[in-house]
Amino acid sequence: xxxxxxxxxxxxxxxxxxxxxxxxxxxxxxxxxxxxxxxxxxxxxxxxxxxxxxxxxxxxxxxxxxxxxxxxxxxxxxxxxxxxxxxxxxxxxxxxxxxxxxxxxxxxxxxxxxxxxxxxxxxxxxxxxxxxxxxxxxxxxxxxxxxxxxxxxxxxxxxxxxxxxxxxxxxxxxxxxxxxxxxxxxxxxxxxxxxxxxxxxxxxxxxxxxxxxxxxxxxxxxxxxxxxxxxxxxxxxxxxxxxxxxxxxxxxxxxxxxxxxxxxxxxxxxxxxxxxxxxxxxxxxxxxxxxxxxxxxxxxxxxxxxxxxxxxxxxxxxxxxxxxxxxxxxxxxxxxxxxxxxxxxxxxxxxxxxxxxxxxxxxxxxxxxxxxxxxxxxxxxxxxxxxxxxxxxxxxxxxxxxxxxxxxxxxxxxxxxxxxxxxxxxxxxxxxxxxxxxxxxxxxxxxxxxxxxxxxxxxxxxxxxxxxxxxxxxxxxxxxxxxxxxxxxxxxxxxxxxxxxxxxxxxxxx
Numbered sequence: 001x002x003x004x005x006x007x008x009x010x011x012x013x014x015x016x017x018x019x020x021x022x023x024x025x026x027x028x029x030x031x032x033x034x035x036x037x038x039x040x041x042x043x044x045x046x047x048x049x050x051x052x053x054x055x056x057x058x059x060x061x062x063x064x065x066x067x068x069x070x071x072x073x074x075x076x077x078x079x080x081x082x083x084x085x086x087x088x089x090x091x092x093x094x095x096x097x098x099x100x101x102x103x104x105x106x107x108x109x110x111x112x113x114x115x116x117x118x119x120x121x122x123x124x125x126x127x128x129x130x131x132x133x134x135x136x137x138x139x140x141x142x143x144x145x146x147x148x149x150x151x152x153x154x155x156x157x158x159x160x161x162x163x164x165x166x167x168x169x170x171x172x173x174x175x176x177x178x179x180x181x182x183x184x185x186x187x188x189x190x191x192x193x194x195x196x197x198x199x200x201x202x203x204x205x206x207x208x209x210x211x212x213x214x215x216x217x218x219x220x221x222x223x224x225x226x227x228x229x230x231x232x233x234x235x236x237x238x239x240x241x242x243x244x245x246x247x248x249x250x251x252x253x254x255x256x257x258x259x260x261x262x263x264x265x266x267x268x269x270x271x272x273x274x275x276x277x278x279x280x281x282x283x284x285x286x287x288x289x290x291x292x293x294x295x296x297x298x299x300x301x302x303x304x305x306x307x308x309x310x311x312x313x314x315x316x317x318x319x320x321x322x323x324x325x326x327x328x329x330x331x332x333x334x335x336x337x338x339x340x341x342x343x344x345x346x347x348x349x350x351x352x353x354x355x356x357x358x359x360x361x362x363x364x365x366x367x368x369x370x371x372x373x374x375x376x377x378x379x380x381x382x383x384x385x386x387x388x389x390x391x392x393x394x395x396x397x398x399x400x401x402x403x404x405x406x407x408x409x410x411x412x413x414x415x416x417x418x419x420x421x422x423x424x425x426x427x428x429x430x431x432x433x434x435x436x437x438x439x440x441x442x443x444x445x446x447x448x449x450x451x452x453x454x455x456x457x458x459x460x461x462x463x464x465x466x467x468x469x470x471x472x473x474x475x476x477x478x479x480x481x482x483x484x485x486x487x488x489x490x491x492x493x494x495x496x497x498x499x500x501x502x503x504x505x506x507x508x509x510x
Contacts, residue, residue, distance in 0.1 A: 109123060118363040144170065233269055
């Protein structure tokens, strides 16, 4: 018999030793038999063992087990019943958990391609998971997030319920760990607190929009970085927090600790290369902007406002210098444009008329949107000060600058939300709807810049409505419940918003 290569059939048919017709997303054999089609997936167990075996190697690159989830969305197919909910009977719970771990690494981790340009996102978590083992709390937290996020995306309540079961178990485990002074401040505990906060961001809804606050406070207590993104920035600047992507991590059972590399300290969370020296970090600019905002709150006379006006101008110049002094490889590149639609009713997400920009990676794209958000907030402050000084002509000029910044943020939306930017561009002339959503981390990193910008009074209402539509899309198509909450909220608790940003930004530390 001639070997034809590995079977490309769905998981269910291969387990049942049946010939699969390989129809996607569901094979017809499973559909007609009213069985849950397990999708099309490689075998992860061998990949995980290979990854683990190479853990002690300093030279050989370790393969990632990250894989896109192949389980199809549960939707009615014409002429067929609605697919059953759950996971295929041919797949064990342990295998299903391993698939969900693979999917988490794919959806939420960014491995930096160049360490001087990007910190990545949760970039050391896979190595930590391999070192701790599949039964560790960190792995279970990853699985809970994956089941919740993908369960919402794929309309599979079973997985969302399973995620909540894991979450409840982990809450008790975290509480016990924190009580142990020897374990409370180790890398595993801090990662677990961050991941549980991320889980609450994923499952947030109108009824329970802010449960992530508790985990943000716990994370702040464990790391001494406060329950505010500004405290996080100050802590990184003052102490030089260590990234964990290259850390030495613990041992499980009889295994020796897996040494990856020495930890690296970072001087700033948004420390990015400049073409000139010396240079201010974006962290410093954000802290200075906050100090300026707080000083403006005490203004009571025209003289006070005139003094703040000069300080606003100086701050604006500092931000402008940061923008123009970035190295070329860190800048965005415009690769296409979305034509103006003939439809007058509504612009579909991703199809706002204007440029389509690409970036080195999602970390870089996020840094630019943090910068744009900061400058928009400065313009909001300048609006207030200029009006107090009765400088109406300058207010109009500021609004024009704000619209340009908002357009640049919107130009980054396809990069964040689509699976393949080249395919999206190729389909621009024939489609006005995103066919394949990208990784969930893209939507997560876009959520807070969009929310803040969509609530600024000086931006045009169509622009703000489009941003809110994008937040709703991120919630429904990427499974980020917090985005859905923000899409509907005109006002939201400030402390809750800051807690969510702390949780998201702490992922840049590895």
